[in-house]
Amino acid sequence: MKPFARELLRWYDHHGRKDLPWQHPRDAYRVWLSEIMLQQTQVVTVIGYFQRFVDRLPTLASLASADEDTVLALWSGLGYYRRARFLHRAAQLCVERHGGELPRDLDALMALPGIGRSTAGAILAQAYGLRFPILDGNVKRVLARYHGIVGFPGESAIEKQLWKHADEHTPPERTADYTQAIMDLGATVCVRGKPLCPLCPQAATCVAHRDGLTAVLPTAKPGKKVPTRALAMLLLRDRSGRVLLEKRGPQGVWSGLWSLPEAADAEAAPQVAAGFATVGDANPLPAFTHVFSHYRLDVSPILFDHAAPLAAVAGRDDRRWCDRDDIASLGLPAPVRTLLDHLPEITP
The missing domain is CATH 3.90.79.10 (Nucleoside Triphosphate Pyrophosphohydrolase)
Structure with missing residues (x-):
């Protein structure tokens, strides 16, 4: 195991989040639902919505058979409602094409509505223990700072660099824990505003920490006036x-x-x-x-x-x-x- 993953997992064993509701059990449906809810929404907000959702629709099959009003009512307040409609349609496609389960294949997962490469990787890594990298917003921030990558992460060339590093760091063992660990690091230590560098397991080898660049990395999105x-x-x-x-x-x-x-x-x-x-x-x-x-x-x-x-x-x-x-x-x-x-x- 490479040093980055080894240090991160050692930190996770002592400080990582292990009591999130989608971790018990950590099955594909619950991981998928949590990943979709967590897009553009913080964990503290998602927990209550997640629990209400799975109480009402505890399985992929129950989501697939629910009517749209029920799904949207359970989602109401989370925003970005297209996520809920994609979730609903993807569940129906899983029933139609994949025997009522989320597939264990990256391309098949990414063919479902609302599931991109990072979400597919999170499902495969956390639910099935397969070695696939992820690159959500928290991971982009960690890797941009650690490697000193200048440029807006939403740009194709920058994102390509970040995916390369994400893949290099993902270990073949304890992949599920590693995936949770790097998300936790970004959410609780390598935060957007004032990162807690003294608490970070990667501080000794982080370029942004070494060069005083944590305030400017990752590079902000170019400004645009909101009408x-x-x-x-x-x-x-x-x-x-x-x-x-x-x-x-x-x-x-x-x-x-x-x-x-x-x-x-x-x-x-x-x-x-x-x-x-x-x-x-x-x-x-x-x-x-x-x-x-x-x-x-x-x-x-x-x-x-x-x-x-x-x-x-x-x-x-x-x-x-x-x-x-x-x-x-x-x-x-x-x-x-x-x-x-x-x-x-x-x-x-």
Whole structure:
């Protein structure tokens, strides 16, 4: 075993995370689910979502047979909902093509929706003990600093270098532990802001530590101005407290989720609301901003209480008047769920 892996595993035996819920048992389904959830989301956030998900859908087969609303409801709040749809479709393909199991072949795994090379490597290494490298965000940071690699890791040439080093360091034995260890090192010691170099098992041979480059490596992504959009969300609530929800189309943000009707702005809100129900006065609620990866969304919520549903709205699959129990069972964007959870009590 090479020195990098040997030192890292020695550190992991004393300081690594060994009680994460997807480690007990560390089977392919649980490893896969955790890897997808952990993309762009921290461990502390994922743990609760993971446990609720596997309590409701404990096996790949149960995920494959679930309806999309159930999957999206369990995912609601984690964001990047395309991950959940890919997860759902991949499970169905495993049932159709692989006997209801995740395949033990890199190419077959990468052919499934939402599974890239690093996720496939993590499944093969952690669930099956096979020697495959990984290169998630934490590992990129560790290797960029350790080897002193300058350049944004998202660039093809830089990523190619990092994959080469990831493969060189991955040992043929204890591969599952090594894979967890290098992720743990990046998440708990070689962190983005202020790395804890005195606690790092690789500090003695790390280029960034030696040359004082930990603050600038890995190289940041070139800056890009984030645009801002604005809209009004309409909360139409009938006399029994039900709220009108619409299912979003297959394209754009929050695709396939249940959300609130929208208008261009507060001025247009009453006219749009009148297309769904007979409404009274518009009551503005506190505005908020939701930040996506590629733009900011400024939202002005407008409440219309005592709305009387129009007959034209009834019978449509993409619109529902929902009470609290209905809302809890549907996949909603996190800011919409928060908005509904904090609605003021209906007035007489």
